[in-house]
Amino acid sequence: MSTSLAAAYSDSSCRRLERLSGPVAAVVAIGSILLATALSATFTWWASALSDLGTVGTTAWLFNGGLVIGSLVGLPYGWALWTAAADWLGGIRAATFVAALLSMAGVGLFPSGEMLHFPFAIGFFLLCAFTEAADGIARFRLTTGKLSMIVGISSIAIWPLWTGWLAPGSGIAIPEFIGAVLFCLWITALSPERPGSPH
Structure with a gap:
Protein backbone atom coordinates (compact mmCIF):
# COMPACT_ATOMS: atom_id res chain seq x y z
CA MET A 1 0.00 0.00 0.00
CA SER A 2 1.41 3.39 -0.97
CA THR A 3 2.10 6.08 1.60
CA SER A 4 -0.73 8.26 0.32
CA LEU A 5 -3.19 5.35 0.33
CA ALA A 6 -2.11 4.37 3.83
CA ALA A 7 -2.58 7.93 5.03
CA ALA A 8 -6.01 8.13 3.42
CA LEU A 20 -18.63 6.70 16.56
CA SER A 21 -17.44 8.29 19.80
CA GLY A 22 -20.51 10.52 20.00
CA PRO A 23 -23.12 7.74 19.92
CA VAL A 24 -21.00 5.62 22.29
CA ALA A 25 -20.84 8.53 24.74
CA ALA A 26 -24.61 8.92 24.47
CA VAL A 27 -25.15 5.24 25.26
CA VAL A 28 -22.77 5.41 28.25
CA ALA A 29 -24.44 8.52 29.72
CA ILE A 30 -28.07 7.52 29.12
CA GLY A 31 -27.39 3.91 30.09
CA SER A 32 -25.82 4.91 33.41
CA ILE A 33 -28.74 7.21 34.16
CA LEU A 34 -31.35 4.56 33.44
CA LEU A 35 -29.47 1.88 35.37
CA ALA A 36 -29.11 4.22 38.33
CA THR A 37 -32.86 4.97 38.31
CA ALA A 38 -33.57 1.24 38.29
CA LEU A 39 -31.23 0.58 41.24
CA SER A 40 -32.26 3.55 43.38
CA ALA A 41 -34.63 2.91 46.25
CA THR A 42 -35.56 6.59 46.61
CA PHE A 43 -35.69 8.02 43.08
CA THR A 44 -39.05 8.71 41.44
CA TRP A 45 -39.55 10.26 38.02
CA TRP A 46 -42.31 12.56 39.28
CA ALA A 47 -40.72 13.88 42.46
CA SER A 48 -36.95 13.76 41.94
CA ALA A 49 -34.21 15.40 39.89
CA LEU A 50 -31.77 13.22 37.99
CA SER A 51 -28.94 14.70 40.03
CA ASP A 52 -30.45 13.13 43.16
CA LEU A 53 -29.03 9.87 41.83
CA GLY A 54 -25.52 11.23 42.29
CA THR A 55 -25.75 11.99 45.98
CA VAL A 56 -26.68 8.83 47.87
CA GLY A 57 -26.25 5.08 47.96
CA THR A 58 -24.82 2.81 45.33
CA THR A 59 -26.21 4.91 42.47
CA ALA A 60 -23.83 7.82 43.13
CA TRP A 61 -20.76 6.23 41.55
CA LEU A 62 -22.84 4.88 38.66
CA PHE A 63 -24.55 8.18 37.83
CA ASN A 64 -21.56 10.45 38.38
CA GLY A 65 -19.09 8.06 36.80
CA GLY A 66 -21.29 7.54 33.76
CA LEU A 67 -21.48 11.27 33.13
CA VAL A 68 -17.73 11.77 33.46
CA ILE A 69 -16.82 8.74 31.33
CA GLY A 70 -19.44 9.64 28.72
CA SER A 71 -17.99 13.13 28.50
CA LEU A 72 -14.46 11.87 27.96
CA VAL A 73 -15.54 9.28 25.40
CA GLY A 74 -17.43 11.90 23.39
CA LEU A 75 -14.66 14.49 23.08
CA PRO A 76 -13.33 13.11 19.75
CA TYR A 77 -16.80 13.77 18.31
CA GLY A 78 -16.23 17.43 19.07
CA TRP A 79 -13.03 17.29 17.04
CA ALA A 80 -14.94 15.74 14.14
CA LEU A 81 -17.44 18.60 14.29
CA TRP A 82 -14.63 21.17 14.47
CA THR A 83 -12.63 19.84 11.51
CA ALA A 84 -15.81 19.56 9.41
CA ALA A 85 -16.94 23.12 10.15
CA ALA A 86 -17.53 25.03 6.91
CA ASP A 87 -18.13 28.42 8.51
CA TRP A 88 -18.21 30.22 11.85
CA LEU A 89 -21.54 28.65 12.76
CA GLY A 90 -19.96 25.23 12.34
CA GLY A 91 -17.17 26.32 14.64
CA ILE A 92 -19.68 27.49 17.24
CA ARG A 93 -21.52 24.18 16.95
CA ALA A 94 -18.31 22.27 17.70
CA ALA A 95 -17.27 24.57 20.55
CA THR A 96 -20.64 24.44 22.29
CA PHE A 97 -20.78 20.67 21.89
CA VAL A 98 -17.44 20.30 23.68
CA ALA A 99 -18.55 22.81 26.33
CA ALA A 100 -21.73 20.78 26.86
CA LEU A 101 -19.68 17.62 27.41
CA LEU A 102 -17.41 19.40 29.87
CA SER A 103 -20.48 20.67 31.71
CA MET A 104 -21.83 17.12 31.84
CA ALA A 105 -18.56 16.00 33.38
CA GLY A 106 -18.88 18.87 35.88
CA VAL A 107 -22.29 17.59 36.94
CA GLY A 108 -20.68 14.25 37.74
CA LEU A 109 -17.63 15.71 39.44
CA PHE A 110 -19.67 18.12 41.58
CA PRO A 111 -22.79 16.26 42.76
CA SER A 112 -25.99 18.00 43.78
CA GLY A 113 -25.50 20.11 46.90
CA GLU A 114 -22.02 21.29 45.95
CA MET A 115 -21.55 24.91 44.93
CA LEU A 116 -20.56 24.27 41.31
CA HIS A 117 -23.25 21.71 40.58
CA PHE A 118 -26.03 24.10 39.63
CA PRO A 119 -24.04 26.19 37.10
CA PHE A 120 -22.71 23.02 35.46
CA ALA A 121 -26.20 21.52 35.26
CA ILE A 122 -27.79 24.66 33.83
CA GLY A 123 -24.85 25.09 31.49
CA PHE A 124 -25.24 21.56 30.17
CA PHE A 125 -28.87 21.94 29.15
CA LEU A 126 -28.39 25.41 27.69
CA LEU A 127 -25.31 24.37 25.74
CA CYS A 128 -27.08 21.30 24.38
CA ALA A 129 -29.93 23.46 23.09
CA PHE A 130 -27.51 26.04 21.70
CA THR A 131 -25.53 23.35 19.86
CA GLU A 132 -28.69 21.97 18.28
CA ALA A 133 -29.97 25.42 17.34
CA ALA A 134 -26.62 26.52 15.89
CA ASP A 135 -26.57 23.40 13.76
CA GLY A 136 -30.14 24.10 12.69
CA ILE A 137 -29.23 27.61 11.55
CA ALA A 138 -26.05 26.44 9.81
CA ARG A 139 -27.84 23.71 7.85
CA PHE A 140 -31.38 25.04 7.68
CA ARG A 141 -31.55 24.29 3.96
CA LEU A 142 -31.41 20.58 4.82
CA THR A 143 -34.10 18.49 6.48
CA THR A 144 -31.68 17.46 9.23
CA GLY A 145 -30.94 21.14 9.85
CA LYS A 146 -34.61 21.99 10.24
CA LEU A 147 -35.07 19.04 12.57
CA SER A 148 -32.03 20.14 14.59
CA MET A 149 -33.64 23.55 15.02
CA ILE A 150 -36.86 21.91 16.24
CA VAL A 151 -34.88 19.76 18.68
CA GLY A 152 -33.02 22.81 20.00
CA ILE A 153 -36.23 24.77 20.54
CA SER A 154 -37.92 21.75 22.15
CA SER A 155 -34.98 21.31 24.54
CA ILE A 156 -35.71 24.76 25.96
CA ALA A 157 -39.50 24.75 25.62
CA ILE A 158 -39.94 21.60 27.72
CA TRP A 159 -38.86 23.46 30.86
CA PRO A 160 -41.56 26.18 31.08
CA LEU A 161 -44.07 23.70 29.66
CA TRP A 162 -43.32 21.17 32.40
CA THR A 163 -42.82 23.47 35.39
CA GLY A 164 -45.51 25.99 34.49
CA TRP A 165 -48.28 23.87 33.01
CA LEU A 166 -47.89 20.08 32.89
CA ALA A 167 -46.56 19.41 36.38
CA PRO A 168 -45.91 22.57 38.43
CA GLY A 169 -44.31 21.83 41.78
CA SER A 170 -43.16 18.34 40.84
CA GLY A 171 -39.65 17.05 40.27
CA ILE A 172 -37.62 17.93 37.20
CA ALA A 173 -36.24 14.49 36.29
CA ILE A 174 -38.55 14.16 33.28
CA PRO A 175 -37.64 17.44 31.52
CA GLU A 176 -33.98 16.77 32.36
CA PHE A 177 -34.18 13.33 30.79
CA ILE A 178 -36.04 14.63 27.74
CA GLY A 179 -33.32 17.24 27.22
CA ALA A 180 -30.61 14.59 27.50
CA VAL A 181 -32.41 12.24 25.11
CA LEU A 182 -32.91 15.03 22.56
CA PHE A 183 -29.18 15.77 22.69
CA CYS A 184 -28.45 12.08 22.11
CA LEU A 185 -30.93 12.11 19.23
CA TRP A 186 -29.11 15.04 17.67
CA ILE A 187 -25.73 13.29 18.03
CA THR A 188 -26.82 9.98 16.55
CA ALA A 189 -29.39 10.97 13.91
CA LEU A 190 -29.19 14.67 13.00
CA SER A 191 -25.62 15.94 13.42
CA PRO A 192 -23.57 16.43 10.24
CA GLU A 193 -20.97 14.08 11.75
CA ARG A 194 -23.38 11.32 12.71
CA PRO A 195 -22.13 7.85 11.77
CA GLY A 196 -22.89 7.10 8.15
CA SER A 197 -23.42 10.73 7.12
CA PRO A 198 -21.73 11.89 3.90
CA HIS A 199 -18.16 13.18 4.26
Whole structure:
Protein backbone atom coordinates (compact mmCIF):
# COMPACT_ATOMS: atom_id res chain seq x y z
CA MET A 1 0.00 0.00 0.00
CA SER A 2 1.41 3.39 -0.97
CA THR A 3 2.10 6.08 1.60
CA SER A 4 -0.73 8.26 0.32
CA LEU A 5 -3.19 5.35 0.33
CA ALA A 6 -2.11 4.37 3.83
CA ALA A 7 -2.58 7.93 5.03
CA ALA A 8 -6.01 8.13 3.42
CA TYR A 9 -6.97 4.80 5.01
CA SER A 10 -5.74 5.97 8.41
CA ASP A 11 -7.62 9.27 8.11
CA SER A 12 -10.79 7.43 7.13
CA SER A 13 -10.46 5.02 10.07
CA CYS A 14 -9.85 7.87 12.51
CA ARG A 15 -12.84 9.73 11.14
CA ARG A 16 -15.08 6.71 11.66
CA LEU A 17 -13.87 6.36 15.24
CA GLU A 18 -14.43 10.07 15.91
CA ARG A 19 -17.96 9.82 14.54
CA LEU A 20 -18.63 6.70 16.56
CA SER A 21 -17.44 8.29 19.80
CA GLY A 22 -20.51 10.52 20.00
CA PRO A 23 -23.12 7.74 19.92
CA VAL A 24 -21.00 5.62 22.29
CA ALA A 25 -20.84 8.53 24.74
CA ALA A 26 -24.61 8.92 24.47
CA VAL A 27 -25.15 5.24 25.26
CA VAL A 28 -22.77 5.41 28.25
CA ALA A 29 -24.44 8.52 29.72
CA ILE A 30 -28.07 7.52 29.12
CA GLY A 31 -27.39 3.91 30.09
CA SER A 32 -25.82 4.91 33.41
CA ILE A 33 -28.74 7.21 34.16
CA LEU A 34 -31.35 4.56 33.44
CA LEU A 35 -29.47 1.88 35.37
CA ALA A 36 -29.11 4.22 38.33
CA THR A 37 -32.86 4.97 38.31
CA ALA A 38 -33.57 1.24 38.29
CA LEU A 39 -31.23 0.58 41.24
CA SER A 40 -32.26 3.55 43.38
CA ALA A 41 -34.63 2.91 46.25
CA THR A 42 -35.56 6.59 46.61
CA PHE A 43 -35.69 8.02 43.08
CA THR A 44 -39.05 8.71 41.44
CA TRP A 45 -39.55 10.26 38.02
CA TRP A 46 -42.31 12.56 39.28
CA ALA A 47 -40.72 13.88 42.46
CA SER A 48 -36.95 13.76 41.94
CA ALA A 49 -34.21 15.40 39.89
CA LEU A 50 -31.77 13.22 37.99
CA SER A 51 -28.94 14.70 40.03
CA ASP A 52 -30.45 13.13 43.16
CA LEU A 53 -29.03 9.87 41.83
CA GLY A 54 -25.52 11.23 42.29
CA THR A 55 -25.75 11.99 45.98
CA VAL A 56 -26.68 8.83 47.87
CA GLY A 57 -26.25 5.08 47.96
CA THR A 58 -24.82 2.81 45.33
CA THR A 59 -26.21 4.91 42.47
CA ALA A 60 -23.83 7.82 43.13
CA TRP A 61 -20.76 6.23 41.55
CA LEU A 62 -22.84 4.88 38.66
CA PHE A 63 -24.55 8.18 37.83
CA ASN A 64 -21.56 10.45 38.38
CA GLY A 65 -19.09 8.06 36.80
CA GLY A 66 -21.29 7.54 33.76
CA LEU A 67 -21.48 11.27 33.13
CA VAL A 68 -17.73 11.77 33.46
CA ILE A 69 -16.82 8.74 31.33
CA GLY A 70 -19.44 9.64 28.72
CA SER A 71 -17.99 13.13 28.50
CA LEU A 72 -14.46 11.87 27.96
CA VAL A 73 -15.54 9.28 25.40
CA GLY A 74 -17.43 11.90 23.39
CA LEU A 75 -14.66 14.49 23.08
CA PRO A 76 -13.33 13.11 19.75
CA TYR A 77 -16.80 13.77 18.31
CA GLY A 78 -16.23 17.43 19.07
CA TRP A 79 -13.03 17.29 17.04
CA ALA A 80 -14.94 15.74 14.14
CA LEU A 81 -17.44 18.60 14.29
CA TRP A 82 -14.63 21.17 14.47
CA THR A 83 -12.63 19.84 11.51
CA ALA A 84 -15.81 19.56 9.41
CA ALA A 85 -16.94 23.12 10.15
CA ALA A 86 -17.53 25.03 6.91
CA ASP A 87 -18.13 28.42 8.51
CA TRP A 88 -18.21 30.22 11.85
CA LEU A 89 -21.54 28.65 12.76
CA GLY A 90 -19.96 25.23 12.34
CA GLY A 91 -17.17 26.32 14.64
CA ILE A 92 -19.68 27.49 17.24
CA ARG A 93 -21.52 24.18 16.95
CA ALA A 94 -18.31 22.27 17.70
CA ALA A 95 -17.27 24.57 20.55
CA THR A 96 -20.64 24.44 22.29
CA PHE A 97 -20.78 20.67 21.89
CA VAL A 98 -17.44 20.30 23.68
CA ALA A 99 -18.55 22.81 26.33
CA ALA A 100 -21.73 20.78 26.86
CA LEU A 101 -19.68 17.62 27.41
CA LEU A 102 -17.41 19.40 29.87
CA SER A 103 -20.48 20.67 31.71
CA MET A 104 -21.83 17.12 31.84
CA ALA A 105 -18.56 16.00 33.38
CA GLY A 106 -18.88 18.87 35.88
CA VAL A 107 -22.29 17.59 36.94
CA GLY A 108 -20.68 14.25 37.74
CA LEU A 109 -17.63 15.71 39.44
CA PHE A 110 -19.67 18.12 41.58
CA PRO A 111 -22.79 16.26 42.76
CA SER A 112 -25.99 18.00 43.78
CA GLY A 113 -25.50 20.11 46.90
CA GLU A 114 -22.02 21.29 45.95
CA MET A 115 -21.55 24.91 44.93
CA LEU A 116 -20.56 24.27 41.31
CA HIS A 117 -23.25 21.71 40.58
CA PHE A 118 -26.03 24.10 39.63
CA PRO A 119 -24.04 26.19 37.10
CA PHE A 120 -22.71 23.02 35.46
CA ALA A 121 -26.20 21.52 35.26
CA ILE A 122 -27.79 24.66 33.83
CA GLY A 123 -24.85 25.09 31.49
CA PHE A 124 -25.24 21.56 30.17
CA PHE A 125 -28.87 21.94 29.15
CA LEU A 126 -28.39 25.41 27.69
CA LEU A 127 -25.31 24.37 25.74
CA CYS A 128 -27.08 21.30 24.38
CA ALA A 129 -29.93 23.46 23.09
CA PHE A 130 -27.51 26.04 21.70
CA THR A 131 -25.53 23.35 19.86
CA GLU A 132 -28.69 21.97 18.28
CA ALA A 133 -29.97 25.42 17.34
CA ALA A 134 -26.62 26.52 15.89
CA ASP A 135 -26.57 23.40 13.76
CA GLY A 136 -30.14 24.10 12.69
CA ILE A 137 -29.23 27.61 11.55
CA ALA A 138 -26.05 26.44 9.81
CA ARG A 139 -27.84 23.71 7.85
CA PHE A 140 -31.38 25.04 7.68
CA ARG A 141 -31.55 24.29 3.96
CA LEU A 142 -31.41 20.58 4.82
CA THR A 143 -34.10 18.49 6.48
CA THR A 144 -31.68 17.46 9.23
CA GLY A 145 -30.94 21.14 9.85
CA LYS A 146 -34.61 21.99 10.24
CA LEU A 147 -35.07 19.04 12.57
CA SER A 148 -32.03 20.14 14.59
CA MET A 149 -33.64 23.55 15.02
CA ILE A 150 -36.86 21.91 16.24
CA VAL A 151 -34.88 19.76 18.68
CA GLY A 152 -33.02 22.81 20.00
CA ILE A 153 -36.23 24.77 20.54
CA SER A 154 -37.92 21.75 22.15
CA SER A 155 -34.98 21.31 24.54
CA ILE A 156 -35.71 24.76 25.96
CA ALA A 157 -39.50 24.75 25.62
CA ILE A 158 -39.94 21.60 27.72
CA TRP A 159 -38.86 23.46 30.86
CA PRO A 160 -41.56 26.18 31.08
CA LEU A 161 -44.07 23.70 29.66
CA TRP A 162 -43.32 21.17 32.40
CA THR A 163 -42.82 23.47 35.39
CA GLY A 164 -45.51 25.99 34.49
CA TRP A 165 -48.28 23.87 33.01
CA LEU A 166 -47.89 20.08 32.89
CA ALA A 167 -46.56 19.41 36.38
CA PRO A 168 -45.91 22.57 38.43
CA GLY A 169 -44.31 21.83 41.78
CA SER A 170 -43.16 18.34 40.84
CA GLY A 171 -39.65 17.05 40.27
CA ILE A 172 -37.62 17.93 37.20
CA ALA A 173 -36.24 14.49 36.29
CA ILE A 174 -38.55 14.16 33.28
CA PRO A 175 -37.64 17.44 31.52
CA GLU A 176 -33.98 16.77 32.36
CA PHE A 177 -34.18 13.33 30.79
CA ILE A 178 -36.04 14.63 27.74
CA GLY A 179 -33.32 17.24 27.22
CA ALA A 180 -30.61 14.59 27.50
CA VAL A 181 -32.41 12.24 25.11
CA LEU A 182 -32.91 15.03 22.56
CA PHE A 183 -29.18 15.77 22.69
CA CYS A 184 -28.45 12.08 22.11
CA LEU A 185 -30.93 12.11 19.23
CA TRP A 186 -29.11 15.04 17.67
CA ILE A 187 -25.73 13.29 18.03
CA THR A 188 -26.82 9.98 16.55
CA ALA A 189 -29.39 10.97 13.91
CA LEU A 190 -29.19 14.67 13.00
CA SER A 191 -25.62 15.94 13.42
CA PRO A 192 -23.57 16.43 10.24
CA GLU A 193 -20.97 14.08 11.75
CA ARG A 194 -23.38 11.32 12.71
CA PRO A 195 -22.13 7.85 11.77
CA GLY A 196 -22.89 7.10 8.15
CA SER A 197 -23.42 10.73 7.12
CA PRO A 198 -21.73 11.89 3.90
CA HIS A 199 -18.16 13.18 4.26
